[in-house]
């Protein structure tokens with residue numbers, strides 16, 4: 243049997259999909275290269291934006307067509323849109339199964355080890371000999387991922403979120419913030435490095451809150467890791483440099499838990515890359531309070547300045563929501579001015595849309611007209627393009643170290659340590675290799691270059 247996984251959303255979902263693939267390959271499934279060739283489809287969903295949810299609910303026609311082509315096709319859905327693990331055969335369904343009867347199974351990602359049981363519910367003829375280990379039912383992090391890229395891997399270090407931003411559904415779908423044991427993370431990273439990983443990205447909803455949540459403190463497991471368990475974890479992983487690890491990244495940190503100890507640690511480590519994605523969401527304190535972000539504009543700016551003081555040239559990107567409930571023209575102007583001042587390297591801008599079940603959907607008014615949200619998005623996007631182009635042009639003439647992840651013929655694409663996408667040509671096979679590239683030109687969202695002489 244063949245499987246195909248369609249992943250939406252963030253790095254956490256990419257990493258989760260690798261664990262789903264790990265389970266399926268253990269059950270005897272093989273990966274299909276096209277959706278049409280699969281007998282089992284998994285949609286790993288994102289709930290951050292209405293658009294992301296619409297992409298899934300808009301699939302109905304296509305799924306019906308695929309069902310007509312393959313009567314035995316089974317379809318599962320997981321990720322942030324799912325609250326209940328169930329199948330069409332269980333009495334109490336996740337509500338998405340009622341809205342989309344083409345789906346057979348819904349599972350919370352934390353319950354992925356129950357997939358064999360759910361598949362057998364919808365097809366009793368299926369026989370699986372190698373079932374997931376016992377421990378993976380309680381702790382899905384114990385599932386070995388099927389890596390899509392051996393030289394650059396994602397490693398989840400926590401799940402859930404306690405931050406309760408008023409617009410976000412994650413705390414309700416993923417549940418309470420819980421961190422993974424440090425020894426388990428170090429063991430997994432060591433295995434990846436021994437298998438050839440040069441770059442590791444630690445992922446979690448608020449990755450720098452590692453070990454600090456209510457559940458973590460109650461467990462007592464992180465008591466010995468000091469005031470910043472995340473800094474302790476980074477120091478432990480940095481020691482993998484000796485085994486071949488060259489780059490350590492993490493996404494996404496929450497400004498509230500960006501302590502001085504963590505910033506000082508970043509400055510010390512050999513593997514840490516000069517790129518941080520730190521969501522700000524708004525440049526206005528009143529909006530930030532309505533969003534329940536728990537920091538103010540000055541605090542965010544201070545953290546950014548401190549990071550750039552200890553890691554000179556550190557690229558910083560962010561997320562901004564425009565048109566949040568009650569956002570006035572003046573509040574938006576504050577965000578615009580903050581962008582002009584901080585000049586983020588990149589920004590993911592979204593228009594606010596209420597997510598069902600969140601505080602903002604239930605208790606605040608989505609009162610910014612769609613046309614105003616559009617106008618604000620376009621204005622900010624124009625500024626983003628202008629600043630990104632200037633930042634890219636500043637790299638012309640520099641030599642950047644690039645980890646190659648794509649090569650089609652002689653066209654190579656990879657990322658620099660600053661997370662800039664770099665395009666260049668080479669006749670040699672370079673996927674998974676670190677090479678030096680001389681930057682010769684810049685485009686809106688990537689850089690052009692040629693292999694530097696130092697590689698030969």
Ligand code: SF4
Nearest residue numbers: 403405406407410412
């Ligand atoms: S920090 Fe806020 S936006 Fe991020 S996952 Fe948690 S609740 Fe959602």
